[in-house]
Amino acid sequence: MKTELRSAPVRPGAASGTRPRPRVPSRFVPVLATFALFLATFGAGSLRYEGFASGQVVANLFIDNTFLIVLAVGMTFVILTGGIDLSVGSVVALSTMVTASGLQAGWPVPVVILAVLALGSVFGLLMGLVIHYFDIQPFIVTLAGMFLARGLCFVIDVESISIKNETFRDLATGIIELPGGVSITYGVVVALLVVAVAVYVLHQTRFGRTVYAVGGSESSAMLMGLSTARVKVGVYAISGFCSALGGLLFALYMLSGYGLHAVGMELQAIAAVVVGGTLLTGGAGYVLGSVIGVLMLGTIQTIISFEGTLSSWWTMIVVGVLLLVFIVMQRAILRRQARH
Amino acid sequence: MTETLSAAPPAATAEPIVDMRGISIEFPGVKALQDVDFRLFPGEVHALMGENGAGKSTLIKALTGVYSVDSGVTRLAGRPVTFSGPAAAQDAGISTVYQEVNLCTNLTVAENILLGREPRRFGAIDARAMRVRAAELLDRIGLDIDPVSVLGSHPIAVQQLVAIARAVAVDSHVLVLDEPTSSLDSDEVAELFRTMRVLRDNGVAILFVTHFIDQVYEISDRMTVLRNGRLVGEYATAELSRIGLVSAMIGRELGELEEVERLATHDTAERSAPPVLRAKGLGRSGAIEPFDLEINPGEVVGLAGLLGSGRTELARLLFGADRADSGRVEVGGNPLHLRGPRTAIAAGIAFCSEDRKGEGLIPDLSVRDNLVLAMQAARGWTRPIPRRVKNELVESYLETLDIRPRDPDALIRNLSGGNQQKVLLARWLVTKPKLLILDEPTRGIDVGAKAQIQKLVAELAAEGLAIVFISAELEEVVRISDRIVVLRDRRKVAELAGPDVGVDEVMDLIASGEPERERAAS
Structure with missing residues (x-):
């Protein structure tokens, strides 16, 4: 006979059955917090400045950040698996460069678009393969990718190339009229489409759920017989594709290709994802959170430009503080969960 | 409960579903399995028995495709198979539930059950069908x-x-349960066994690993015993007595266990020296209420209480791992301001954590390196220990603690749980502490190693070391301790001493929170 001492038998159902009141599941808290903060910031701007609370200001948040939204979507996939992709800013620059020089050389627009998207995807895929099969830290592999892509820009040209292609310029300047006198660019439609597809993939497909599983516990996912290899490589290919698409949107926005475009944009994307409530350790977060994160960054920039007298450096200071607050908040939530 | 009384397994007549022959696996420095045969028949619960380090886990991992075998053949339903990984084994109908829960805690229950085979509609996961299917399986x-x-x-x-539930979700022919009961209470174990019987009666072959001998006799039809990576034998459960099983597992007679009992109850009389440690009103809000405690040289103080009663919390306060917010500590008669583990270590207090994997050992270092870690830290990094001294030291501890394999260069991760625990113990012993705090040193360890560790504790106390001994197994605490501190709801409720303290008395205190005598009086 063995006298094993344990706490009183807990009925398996007891924990979930006696929930005191319906409340927001804690996994939504970071996203909702970001959303509340976004509304508060926007509200503050509306109170302070005439004409801030207009539909067009909201539309502009999207128009000025299409590329960042797309980058943040790709980054969300990577970070959900517990990885990181530092190459995205450089791939954006490389994409603008390939676009500009391709158009300059007289390639048709569809060919340029397909070439850029293929290039970005393959670039991401290769990094993913190295990360997975050689078991190297994503940080260092994508850091190498970052330097490589940035360097390749200057192999194409050291100067900025402006885009003069008529079709491309039409795409860039074309607007869609929405009711209420609000207009958006084609880029916004593309970005929103990407977000919609990403939400679908992450929540409705086996690939997407495996992304979360790998981020939760890679060894468990492996022992559960899930295809971790495909997911780990796949997210970098997705991020590469998103970077290339972000590059195309950036080229539409700037109408030029330049090796010094999008310097540090990878960090903005990471900041948006983290502010959007995704855990850097992986396994928890939402694409919509990342979108709100981008809008949050955009709102701060808008406020600073409305203020007029503030230097744009204030954006960085505010973003820095926000990041810190969010990371601390996430940690606090995790601690509280652990205590239960 | 309606239970079908199943007939004896068709061992002689039917074909085995799993037939492993001559399996050998070697890791650097360790022969984990040598020429082991194993047969599993449909519709039986088969217990795989053995001490820690006997090769149970290795055999299971060979079967489930986690390890590849160096030699030997595995046949599944008569056909030779080699699995490239757990996924391949799963596809072939072998599902495994591991001792540590290998699921993703960030996903929902339904997803964890069905991930990888979710019901889909037009390529998308059908959330409703998934919920329904998961509810069925849970039911x-x-x-x-x-x-x-x-x-x-x-x-x-x-x-x-x-x-x-996840393992059951696949229509598997073979279900491997690797110590699934180690974290379950008795009701949950009964629940599990009921499920196992249902599955068995449906023709599933179940391989069951556990350390609890009672459970083996309750559920299993046949068993295979391993020892030191070799096959001891294959038995029908009904034909092997418990004593027979234990001696087959440990390969020696049971005298050693009884010897411990005699060793442990040594005298607690004359003491002139000051206590090694004296705590007055020590406490930390939310962890444990203020308590007084004295620990004398050569004394084993047992901490008894339920899970969550404050056993570990008390130990962590003594070691300075958590900071006390009231009270004071004296070591050897002098007040000590416990700022953290470093101060405690400097004062001669050693602490073996209950989480030996997470907080104790470094799995990728050798036995030798793990052993000298604490000693090197105590000497300071500028004074390396000469290799010769190191070797002598390590050899002597390998010998005294009977650590297997007796190879200082073996990697810790390749050692069994019991042997890892011994290395951890040795690591603190080389620093020559005055007070040793052992938090669950025998958890997850088989009978033989348990007896050895208990004996070791008794011997160390006899040499004058003061020991705080924490264990969930009350009998163990009672057997080994000179004095027992009983904890209940994060409060010290009593201190019992003397040779006539029994398990019942301690249980009563844990249950009621007051001594029997007082209750009788009131």
Whole structure:
């Protein structure tokens, strides 16, 4: 006979059955917090400045950040698996460069678009393969990718190339009229489409759920017989594709290709994802959170430009503080969960 | 409960579903399995028995495709198979539930059960069908939880049952349960066994690993015993007595266990020296209420209490791992301001954590390196220990503690749980502490190693070391301790001393929180 001492038998159902009141599941808290903060910031701007609370200001948040939204979507996939992709800013620059020089050389627009998207995807895929099969830290592999892509820009040209292609310029300047006198660019439609597809993939497909599983516990996912290899490589290919698409949107926005475009944009994307409530350790977060994160960054920039007298450096200071607050908040939530 | 009394397994007549022949696996420095045969028949519960380090886990991992074998053949339903990984084994109908829950705590219960084979509609996951299917499967194993709740919000025991629901979800012919009961309470174990019987009667072959001998006799039809990586034999459970099983497992007679009992109850009389440690009003809000405690040289003080009663919290306060917010500590008669583990170590206090994997050992270093770690830290990094001294030291501890394999260069991760525990113990012993705090040193360790560790504790105390001994197994605490501190709801409720303290008395205190005598008086 063995006298094993344990706490009183807990009925398996007891924990979930006696929930005191319906409340927001804690996994939504970071996203909702970001959303509340976004509304508060926007509200503050509306109170302070005439004409801030207009539909067009909201539309502009999207128009000025299409590329960042797309980058943040790709980054969300990577970070959900517990990885990181530092190459995205450089791939954006490389994409603008390939676009500009391709158009300059007289390639048709569809060919340029397909070439850029293929290039970005393959670039991401290769990094993913190295990360997975050689078991190297994503940080260092994508850091190498970052330097490589940035360097390749200057192999194409050291100067900025402006885009003069008529079709491309039409795409860039074309607007869609929405009711209420609000207009958006084609880029916004593309970005929103990407977000919609990403939400679908992450929540409705086996690939997407495996992304979360790998981020939760890679060894468990492996022992559960899930295809971790495909997911780990796949997210970098997705991020590469998103970077290339972000590059195309950036080229539409700037109408030029330049090796010094999008310097540090990878960090903005990471900041948006983290502010959007995704855990850097992986396994928890939402694409919509990342979108709100981008809008949050955009709102701060808008406020600073409305203020007029503030230097744009204030954006960085505010973003820095926000990041810190969010990371601390996430940690606090995790601690509280652990205590239960 | 309606239970079908199943007939004896068709061992002689039917074909085995799993037939492993001459399996050998070698890791650097360790022969984990040598020429082992194993047969598993449809419709039986087969217990795989052996001490820690006998090769049970290795055999299971060979069967489930986690390890590849160096030699030997595995046949599944008569056909030779080699699995490239757990996924391949799963596809072939072998499902495994591991001792540590290998699920994703960030996903929902339903997802954890069905991930990889979710019901889909037009390529997308059909969330409703998934919920329904998961609820069916949970119902089948008698678990009443919300399928869309997040797995991490449930206790480990429930997570373990969810893992079993996942294993049941595949139509598997072979179900491997690797110590599934180590985190379950008795009701949950009964629940699990009921599920196992249902599956067995449906023709599933179940391989069951556990350390609890009672459970083996309750559930299993046949068993295979391993020892030191070799096959001892294959038995029908009904034909092997418990004593027979234990001696087959440990390969020696049971005298050693009884010897411990005699060793442990040594005298607690004359003491002139000051206590090694004296705590007055020591406490930390939310962890443990203020308590007084004295520990004398050569004394084993046992901490008894339920899980969550403050056993570990008390130990962590003594070691300075958590900072006390009231009270004071004296070591050897002098007040000591416990700022953290470093101060405690400097004062001669050693602490073996209950989480030996997470907080104690470094799995990728050799036995030798792990052993000298604490000693090197105590000497300071500028004074390396000469290799010769190191070797002598390591050899002597390998010898005294009977650490197997007796190879200082073997990697810790390749050692069994019991042997890892001994290395951890040795690591603190080389620093020559005055007070040794052992938090669950025998958890997850088989009978033989347990007896050895208990004996060791008694011997160390006889040499004058003061020991705080924490264990969930009350009998162990009673047997080994000179004095027992009883904890209840984060409060010290009593201190019992003397040779006539019995398990019942301690149990009573834990249950009621007051001594029997006082209750009788009131």
